[in-house]
Amino acid sequence: MRKPLISGNWKMNHNHFEAIQCVQKLAYLVGKEDFDRADVSIHPPFTDIRSVQTVIDADRLQFILGAQHCHWDDKGAFTGEVSPSFLSKLGVKYVICGHSERRELFGETDQMVANKVAAILRHGMTPIMCCGETLSERESGQTEAKVLGQVRAGLAGRKPEQVASMVIAYEPIWAIGTGRTATSDDAQHMCAAIRHAVAGLAGADAAASIRVQYGGSVKAGTIAELIAQPDVDGALVGGASLDPDEFARIAKLGA
Numbered sequence: 001m002r003k004p005l006i007s008g009n010w011k012m013n014h015n016h017f018e019a020i021q022c023v024q025k026l027a028y029l030v031g032k033e034d035f036d037r038a039d040v041s042i043h044p045p046f047t048d049i050r051s052v053q054t055v056i057d058a059d060r061l062q063f064i065l066g067a068q069h070c071h072w073d074d075k076g077a078f079t080g081e082v083s084p085s086f087l088s089k090l091g092v093k094y095v096i097c098g099h100s101e102r103r104e105l106f107g108e109t110d111q112m113v114a115n116k117v118a119a120i121l122r123h124g125m126t127p128i129m130c131c132g133e134t135l136s137e138r139e140s141g142q143t144e145a146k147v148l149g150q151v152r153a154g155l156a157g158r159k160p161e162q163v164a165s166m167v168i169a170y171e172p173i174w175a176i177g178t179g180r181t182a183t184s185d186d187a188q189h190m191c192a193a194i195r196h197a198v199a200g201l202a203g204a205d206a207a208a209s210i211r212v213q214y215g216g217s218v219k220a221g222t223i224a225e226l227i228a229q230p231d232v233d234g235a236l237v238g239g240a241s242l243d244p245d246e247f248a249r250i251a252k253l254g255a
């Protein structure tokens with residue numbers, strides 16, 4: 001049984017004071033019984049991570065600390081980059097990699113994403129590897145070729161037990177931040193196709209264990225139907241994760 005993972009990707013929002021307030025509000029709203037039903041990770045900007053870690057530790061909160069990005073080398077002359085080893089030292093457990101905003105705005109290639117997946121795993125953390133198609137790719141029938149190509153490239157060289165531990169986030173680019181959500185049928189179709197591709201790459205056990213999230217304008221009102229799909233194991237939530245009330249309802253799986 002795959003436990004759902006709800007991940008709040010704050011993107012470049014909330015300074016560290018706002019981050020602390022947001023986590024403290026969430027702590028009032030999300031209770032033990034909610035964490036029994038779903039894992040909940042929070043992915044603040046780098047400058048907030050230490051502050052959020054301190055709140056989680058001090059109040060023994062069950063939110064799982066995440067990051068949005070990292071480099072694949074442990075150290076070196078990479079001005080502005082952050083090492084995966086620094087993140088693991090801060091207690092980060094989940095690291096998003098290959099988000100479409102990184103791919104499209106900052107030129108991240110499939111090879112860079114594969115390097116990051118390897119580095120995140122090497123440091124004992126879990127990659128949330130994103131994939132997704134543009135609107136024009138969808139309209140020209142390229143969705144599966146694009147998404148499954150990204151999945152194959154990102155998992156290349158990984159052992160089945162590593163793949164089994166990972167999270168893949170299917171995020172159609174036309175649904176990110178637009179208010180347009182894929183239908184739950186579309187989300188199920190692509191999450192199942194991803195799982196099927198994982199079975200071909202890493203075997204049936206890895207495919208049965210890997211968690212596949214849907215992302216793209218997920219809201220409290222849509223999470224229950226998404227999560228009811230057999231191959232949708234959670235959600236990567238952007239805009240709606242900035243509002244503690246809305247994100248808490250998503251973390252409660254819409255209850």
Ligand code: PGA
Nearest residue numbers: 176177216217237238239
């Ligand atoms: P959104 O973002 O929920 O604002 O569409 C999702 C994401 O980019 O991870």
